[in-house]
Amino acid sequence: MIYTITVNPAIDYIMRGEALALGQVNRLKETAYLAGGKGINVSQILNQLAVGNRAWGFLGGFTGHFVQQSLDAKQIDSDFTQIAANSRINVKLSAGEETELNAPGPQVTTTEIAAFTAKFHQLKPGDVVIMSGSLLPDLPTDFYAQLIKLTKAQGADFVVDTTGQALLDTLPAHPLVIKPNHHELAELFQTTFANDDELLAHGQRLLTAGAQHVLISMAGAGAYLITADHIYHSAAPQGAVVNSVGAGDSMIAGFVGEFSQHHDPVQAFEYGLACGSATAFTEDIADRTQIEAIRPQIKITTVR
Ligand SMILES: Nc1ncnc2c1ncn2[C@@H]1O[C@H](COP(=O)(O)OP(=O)(O)OP(=O)(O)O)[C@@H](O)[C@H]1O
Numbered sequence: 305m306i307y308t309i310t311v312n313p314a315i316d317y318i319m320r321g322e323a324l325a326l327g328q329v330n331r332l333k334e335t336a337y338l339a340g341g342k343g344i345n346v347s348q349i350l351n352q353l354a355v356g357n358r359a360w361g362f363l364g365g366f367t368g369h370f371v372q373q374s375l376d377a378k379q380i381d382s383d384f385t386q387i388a389a390n391s392r393i394n395v396k397l398s399a400g401e402e403t404e405l406n407a408p409g410p411q412v413t414t415t416e417i418a419a420f421t422a423k424f425h426q427l428k429p430g431d432v433v434i435m436s437g438s439l440l441p442d443l444p445t446d447f448y449a450q451l452i453k454l455t456k457a458q459g460a461d462f463v464v465d466t467t468g469q470a471l472l473d474t475l476p477a478h479p480l481v482i483k484p485n486h487h488e489l490a491e492l493f494q495t496t497f498a499n500d501d502e503l504l505a506h507g508q509r510l511l512t513a514g515a516q517h518v519l520i521s522m523a524g525a526g527a528y529l530i531t532a533d534h535i536y537h538s539a540a541p542q543g544a545v546v547n548s549v550g551a552g553d554s555m556i557a558g559f560v561g562e563f564s565q566h567h568d569p570v571q572a573f574e575y576g577l578a579c580g581s582a583t584a585f586t587e588d589i590a591d592r593t594q595i596e597a598i599r600p601q602i603k604i605t606t607v608r
């Protein structure tokens with residue numbers, strides 16, 4: 305079973321217009337409300353791939369109620385810890401370019417936190433826990449590190465979608481996969497890459513430091529997968545980007561979902577790319593038909 309963790313879910317309020325003028329009244333053309341949060345997006349893709357998963361995290365108030373209803377309508381198995389405060393609303397503005405306004409998230413009490421962490425005793429060897437997204441302001445900065453300890457104590461695998469020092473800190477515990485994009489990889493080492501060899505050398509260092517697989521995504525420029533034995537590359541599928549929110553989450557979901565079924569990293573890479581791009585090419589998180597339509601476009605080559 306895969307468990308997705310979204311400690312800070314949101315209603316993603318999508319607003320579309322032609323242009324945005326700061327400091328003025330802007331009348332937008334279209335709006336949509338979507339259940340959001342990185343782990344929830346991962347669960348949506350896993351459901352589309354028919355991979356068993358359950359979504360955990362904190363949900364509260366009228367916004368939490370909306371998110372729960374959306375999950376139920378999509379038949380996403382979930383067991384969120386109820387909190388007294390309202391889950392957040394994130395504004396996703398598409399007006400010429402994409403602008404995201406992400407709220408900090410609600411308050412959470414120590415009792416609510418304890419109810420959430422108690423769930424980790426249910427984990428079993430073979431399970432994978434995918435932890436994604438920002439922490440709530442009341443949670444300690446090492447909260448994911450605490451969850452990793454609980455996960456490992458049960459013999460389960462984990463993935464944390466994070467960046468910077470927080471990502472480096474996870475490596476000694478051997479995450480199943482990490483997925484920095486090429487900008488995040490450069491920031492990790494406070495450098496810039498003159499060419500792909502330099503990029504791959506830095507990706508390789510993350511593998512040496514403990515990651516089981518390193519996925520380096522480069523949006524429309526394709527992606528690399530580094531494993532203990534090989535490095536693989538693929539160009540990105542071609543298509544018109546409609547809403548790239550959730551593309552990275554979808555890539556992780558595709559990779560981990562497929563890997564958990566067949567333990568073939570190349571096949572998992574193919575699904576990661578297909579899911580990431582299918583989501584970039586659609587308004588919401590992609591569905592199975594869109595993912596399968598893109599898969600034949602993906603040509604993976606072995607770099608070495
Ligand atoms: N312009 C694009 N064309 C094709 N595929 C894309 C495009 N942008 C994103 N993707 C797909 O989504 C994957 C992840 O995108 P990206 O490298 O931007 O990750 P990310 O920065 O984690 O994404 P985000 O934060 O936007 O969710 C890519 O590897 C690719 O498969």
Ligand SMILES: O=P(O)(O)OC[C@@]1(O)O[C@H](CO)[C@@H](O)[C@@H]1O
Pocket residue numbers: 312314316339340341342345394404406436437438439549550551552553
């Ligand atoms: O503020 P966080 O937790 O870092 O990111 C939250 C978020 O931007 O991530 C998802 C896209 O990846 C959206 O559904 C959601 O609004």
